[in-house]
Amino acid sequence: MRADAKRNLDKIVSAAAEVMAERGVSAPMEAIAKRAGVGVGTLYRRFPDRDSLIAAVGDHYVHTMAAALDEAASSGADAWNAIWDFVTWAAAPGRAALATALAVLPEEAIVDREEFARAREGWVRRFDELVRRAQAEGSMRADVGVADLIHLLQVFTCHPDRLPEPVASQPARYLHLMLDGMKAGAATPAA
Amino acid sequence: MRADAKRNLDKIVSAAAEVMAERGVSAPMEAIAKRAGVGVGTLYRRFPDRDSLIAAVGDHYVHTMAAALDEAASSGADAWNAIWDFVTWAAAPGRAALATALAVLPEEAIVDREEFARAREGWVRRFDELVRRAQAEGSMRADVGVADLIHLLQVFTCHPDRLPEPVASQPARYLHLMLDGMKAGAATPAA
DNA sequence: GTTAAGCGGAATATCAGATTCCGGTTTCCC
DNA sequence: GGGAAACCGGAATCTGATATTCCGCTTAAC
Numbered sequence A, B: 001m002r003a004d005a006k007r008n009l010d011k012i013v014s015a016a017a018e019v020m021a022e023r024g025v026s027a028p029m030e031a032i033a034k035r036a037g038v039g040v041g042t043l044y045r046r047f048p049d050r051d052s053l054i055a056a057v058g059d060h061y062v063h064t065m066a067a068a069l070d071e072a073a074s075s076g077a078d079a080w081n082a083i084w085d086f087v088t089w090a091a092a093p094g095r096a097a098l099a100t101a102l103a104v105l106p107e108e109a110i111v112d113r114e115e116f117a118r119a120r121e122g123w124v125r126r127f128d129e130l131v132r133r134a135q136a137e138g139s140m141r142a143d144v145g146v147a148d149l150i151h152l153l154q155v156f157t158c159h160p161d162r163l164p165e166p167v168a169s170q171p172a173r174y175l176h177l178m179l180d181g182m183k184a185g186a187a188t189p190a191a
Numbered sequence C: 001g002t003t004a005a006g007c008g009g010a011a012t013a014t015c016a017g018a019t020t021c022c023g024g025t026t027t028c029c030c
Numbered sequence D: 001g002g003g004a005a006a007c008c009g010g011a012a013t014c015t016g017a018t019a020t021t022c023c024g025c026t027t028a029a030c
Helices: A003-023 A029-036 A040-046 A050-073 A079-091 A098-104 A114-137 A146-156 A165-169 A171-182 B003-023 B029-036 B040-046 B050-073 B079-091 B098-104 B114-137 B146-156 B165-169 B171-182
Strands: none
Touching (some): A003 A029, A114 A146, A146 B165, A165 B146, A171 B146, B003 B040, B003 B050, B050 B079, B079 B114, B079 B146, B114 B146, B165 B171
16 A cells, blocks of 8 residues: 555544544545545545445544543542543543444444454443442442443534534533432432 | 314424424424325425424424423422423423424524513523522532523433434433432532 | 556436425315 | 315425546656
8 A cells, every 4th residue: 555545544534533523424425535635536445335434433433432441440540430530531522423433333334343343342341340340339329330321421422413502512511410310329219 | 274274284283293303303394294194285385494394393392391390390399309200201202302392493493483482481481490499499409500401301302313222212211310410419510 | 767556526326305386175155 | 056265185396415436637666
């Protein structure tokens, strides 16, 4: 692969990640190409169909998230604070497409992409361990689980267009509210 | 207006409310017409543009909600429980388009529709009073407000397509989690 | 300097949904 | 009961937004 081709490939993946974060996984190919400073033709040469592009973006995100989670988990804080920190990180501006990397990816796009599946599973597992640790510590109620956290992250970190304005602009505020609801003793047992 | 015309008008508004609940305010006109058991032509004769239809649906919902809120508020329970009950009602299946009636309505669509604006404002005001009452009672934290409740209601009661599956199918679970986070003492102060 | 890999983006193909139109029905009033 | 006015349904048509292709022009690489 020629050097310029490689360069463009990288630009395309980053651009796609950004644009998909803003407009959802089905953002126009042309918008992605433009953001990457590249012609649509180049985009199509590299990624013959949208799914392959989504998959590439997915890789990008899973790895980024896994790293952030590990950092929060190993910061020495207790499990509850590690979760709090990770959620805060995930809600930061520019992280909007988190959802993309989670479950939103069309099944077809990730079939056979073992590396991706492995990374994702690893991330989920470690997140789950953290949650269980927090519950064991007595800081998180026992009737909620990683799944709830992941789903809520998806909801609050999806493309801003899909959220009411104040929520879109302060996802952290709302995620923290939800975390407060997940605190041990906060609560009426969840249904 | 001829009797059959009136009949169709009603069918159209109910159908629109349902379909918009499921597919969002920009659901295809044809889908709405079909649900109403009416031709697209009829739909267009009554509502020349989508906004007028949205406005009609809005009226429909605001009144329904206002009634539900008033009922919860006057049930004799304390303010916190009234809120809890209302939120539960709003999250019940078939109520999905709540968002439609709140702020999602395009401004243009409601300009000059004073009756609607008045109903909505009345609803918001009474909801706000309830919230303040709960705070005065000491059951709800003081750093959140009706706006937060309304926005989160919007998030969790929007068209199911826009939410991750588990959230879409159990909005009440997540809304209750949110309420738990809003309980007095639950919490780290919201940002 | 040559050439194959790579590029941009205009042109074209698709598709979903909006909107129009009119021949065929219903109401409703006399 | 009868006829005009008001209504219908939905096929046909129009549009706008994207996807996808294609090919003459560039540029890295040797």
